[in-house]
Amino acid sequence: MRITHITIDNLFGLFNHEIPLFGQDRITIIHGPNGYGKTSVLRLIQSLFSENNFYLVKIPFDKIAIRFDDEREFRIHKKMHAETLLTEEVVFSFAENSFSLKPIVTGKKHRRRSIGKSALSPQQIWQLEELQEPTTFKDFLEKAAEIYELIYPAPAIQQPEWLQKLRSSIPVRMIEAQRLMQFSRSAAGSSVEEQTPLPSVIEYSNEIVGVINSRLAEYAALSQSLDRTFPQRMLQQLDSDQVRQENDLRRQLRDLEKKRLRFINVGILDSEDFSFELPENIDETALVMLTIYMNDVEKKLAILDQLADKIELFKNTVNHLFDYKWMEISKHSGFRFFSSTHNELEPSDLSSGEQHEIVLLYELLFKTDSDSLILIDEPELSLHVLWQEAFLHDLQQVTQVAELDVIISTHSPQLIHDRWDLTVELKGPTE
Numbered sequence: 001m002r003i004t005h006i007t008i009d010n011l012f013g014l015f016n017h018e019i020p021l022f023g024q025d026r027i028t029i030i031h032g033p034n035g036y037g038k039t040s041v042l043r044l045i046q047s048l049f050s051e052n053n054f055y056l057v058k059i060p061f062d063k064i065a066i067r068f069d070d071e072r073e074f075r076i077h078k079k080m081h082a083e084t085l086l087t088e089e090v091v092f093s094f095a096e097n098s099f100s101l102k103p104i105v106t107g108k109k110h111r112r113r114s115i116g117k118s119a120l121s122p123q124q125i126w127q128l129e130e131l132q133e134p135t136t137f138k139d140f141l142e143k144a145a146e147i148y149e150l151i152y153p154a155p156a157i158q159q160p161e162w163l164q165k166l167r168s169s170i171p172v173r174m175i176e177a178q179r180l181m182q183f184s185r186s187a188a189g190s191s192v193e194e195q196t197p198l199p200s201v202i203e204y205s206n207e208i209v210g211v212i213n214s215r216l217a218e219y220a221a222l223s224q225s226l227d228r229t230f231p232q233r234m235l236q237q238l239d240s241d242q243v244r245q246e247n248d249l250r251r252q253l254r255d256l257e258k259k260r261l262r263f264i265n266v267g268i269l270d271s272e273d274f275s276f277e278l279p280e281n282i283d284e285t286a287l288v289m290l291t292i293y294m295n296d297v298e299k300k301l302a303i304l305d306q307l308a309d310k311i312e313l314f315k316n317t318v319n320h321l322f323d324y325k326w327m328e329i330s331k332h333s334g335f336r337f338f339s340s341t342h343n344e345l346e347p348s349d350l351s352s353g354e355q356h357e358i359v360l361l362y363e364l365l366f367k368t369d370s371d372s373l374i375l376i377d378e379p380e381l382s383l384h385v386l387w388q389e390a391f392l393h394d395l396q397q398v399t400q401v402a403e404l405d406v407i408i409s410t411h412s413p414q415l416i417h418d419r420w421d422l423t424v425e426l427k428g429p430t431e
Contacts (some may be wrong), residue, residue, distance in 0.1 A: 002069045002405060003167055003373060008044065010062035011037045013356040014429045021067070021407070022422055026399045027392065029408045029416055034273030037119070038409035040108045041426075042174060042375040045407070048076065051164070052202060057087045057103045073165060082379055083356065097162045172374040177360050177381060181353065200359045201347040204366075205334030211366060212268055212307070212331040219303050226296045246282055252294050259301050265327035266311040310365045313401055316359055317394050321387055353382040361398065370403040380412040388414040392422075 006019040020204040021028045030038055040059050047055035048066065056076065066074040072095065079089040090101045159167075167355060181197040263269040282290065311329055313415055319326045324340040335358070346357070360379055368374060379390045392415065410416065416423055 004069050007068035012060050017426050019424050021055040026405045028425045030151055030225045031410055036426040039377050046174040049167055050169050051167050056090050082252045097159050099163050141373045171369050173368055174375045175363050177377040180355050201355050204362045209334045216306050219300055222300050252279050266308050314361050315363050350359050356382045374404050374406045385414045389417045391415050392419050
């Protein structure tokens, strides 16, 4: 199930937005002046499908309608207090089903205690636009306590099964404008209050090591399984008339060698993994054994294909953009950066634009599932105008490899470049 159309009525009491999604290109760009609700639109969509009700309660609107490709609509109505403009009720409707959510409102003296028990993760609180990049969890909790008046239901609130199923039917990921920092525990077993920000490029460098080695563990498990049954399969093949011709075997070996070298180049395999040459003369028994062995290698390498596609696109895109430096990926140490003089660089040596590009591409390729809806807020941040103009072309390659739908919020005509056919303009109340 995919979203085809989004309608938001009376956003902030002013705006009525119609947003058709462009299914064929899988990219939709929303643009408009500051204050027209571009980021709020993305946050409302995220809130709807991540089962986090915070923005549904916080952001003023009357109605949201989400139309799917089967023409059914998911509708959300909100009732707000006329004087305080606080949310009194949010009603979810789909087909014949409906569910009412009533947030809890507290007095100021209770805010600080209640915020500490809220459903927001530390990352989400820290990323809220009102906060000015506090350095510790305690700092931004105190700031949040002074700002927010609403306390909303925790994720454990009981929702009907139909609503849980609907809200989890479309994986949605929001890539915030503030994306260069992540939160990481300062020490094993440390409390939430001790979490401190870590540059995303370092966090993801550590993470890609785990991604690669997890896939290599699958590769090793299949290898062991195939090795256990190799003698039995060889004996069965010796009794069969279906034996591969020597020329076919040599052709298969060349193809596998190309794939092996590709996996070495992207950082998945070491240079000594699976490398041999066929002898000049191969007797029939050896031909049978090699046929089985080569087929097994083909099956094992197939496990790494999709990961190699993503890493190759990731590396090629980054290195195409970089001037006077390049990136390598290692299954042992993650991202490695080098200057044109072959000196190794620290991630902190990268410009903010370079870090933005790496973080965006990594999130799109490695932190999303196929058929997810990705919401990107201001991808142009810190990017040179030439990088902005190249962004959509690079994004289209990513959406094809990762099979994603993307909604972008942007201020940049350079990023849109020549693809105004993908845009939806958010207009004011009198337009």
